[in-house]
Amino acid sequence: MTICSTAFVTLGRAQASALGRPDLPIAVIAHPFGLRTREEVRGIAEQCVDDIARLVAGNKP
């Protein structure tokens, strides 16, 4: 699996298909990060950690 921000999902899906893995699980995180503080980024990470763990374990979203 991989992790992608919303701005890069198109790229991620297209590239996964190009590399023969169209079903690659992608955990999607809201973009952008650039305007967020480190604490806010930490909060986003905590919100999506369960999704990431599930995808790493091989379960689809």
Add this chain to the structure above:
Amino acid sequence: MNESAPNSARFEAPDDLEAINRLYRERRWSDGLPVVPPTVERVERMLRHARRPREEVVARVAPGFGAATVERIAINAVLAGCDPEALPVLIAATEAVVEPQFNLQGIQATTNPVAVWIIVNGPAAQKLGVNATFNCLGQGAWANATIGRALRLVLQNIGGALPGEMDRATQGQPGKFTFCCAENEAASPWEPLHVERGYGSGASTVTVVGAEGTMNMNTHTKDAGELLRAFAETMMHPPSNDYCHGGEPWLALGPEHAEILSRAGLSKAEVKRRLWEGSKMPARRMTGKDLLRVQDSRGAELGKIGPDTLLPVSHRPEDIHLIVAGGPGTHSTYIPSFGNTQAVTREITE
């Protein structure tokens, strides 16, 4: 690459330039400008200048990893309006951009405006009419315009880097339409780029550079020290990928500026060393957030980075690159790089 791919599909199209351009526009097979229809006859004429079989895969082009066969490169060269004799340059350029150190994946998919600048050296430049003198980075020379455009079409149509899809450039830059010149070897007081990079003076080469853009440096000074100071101060540019990652910035020196440096007894290596020293930038000029990025990227190289740290633009002086280009005048051009990229030179062998 020891790989082959099927020949390209053939489309029946009306014998009507406007209809064909509508088709290319709808399918996003163009760069936004009208194309030359790649008829079987035109592609065959182009392919006469390749030694390899049409189906041979020259490279897999990121980020889509499409197979750049000799034929597909030829088709894009026709689309761009290239003379058939230019095909070997494009084949060499395609081989060059996929070298790992060039980081084509990053260059194609980044939000950065990076374009691929092609520099042609050796006899091929003159034979193909690649302009190295007046306005060599501007319009007017068929070879410069079409070779640079053809590589862009290879990157887009074979590599799959369509703007807004896999090409994620926030704004891009005009050099993404075309960016190609030759070195003005006749006006250079130093060895040309390809000789510096290990090729014989009689060889023809193509060098690809991940270039962020062009910044003109107009100075009338005749003093080598002042000239180097003006260049070094132009290089100091806080929101810069070169300073952030340790890059490979380029200078295209006008012949008059090159002569001033040479008359002062400076070798190319010494010019690079002095530019590297002179362009060290106090880290405090960067924003706090960017300083954190520099710390992440260059901490192993530079240690703890504080506001008083002097950041070199590149890891080593020799990572600053120089060519001599252009005609008479007091102008040189600074060309910062994408940062995470190294230029690649390939001999034109077809």
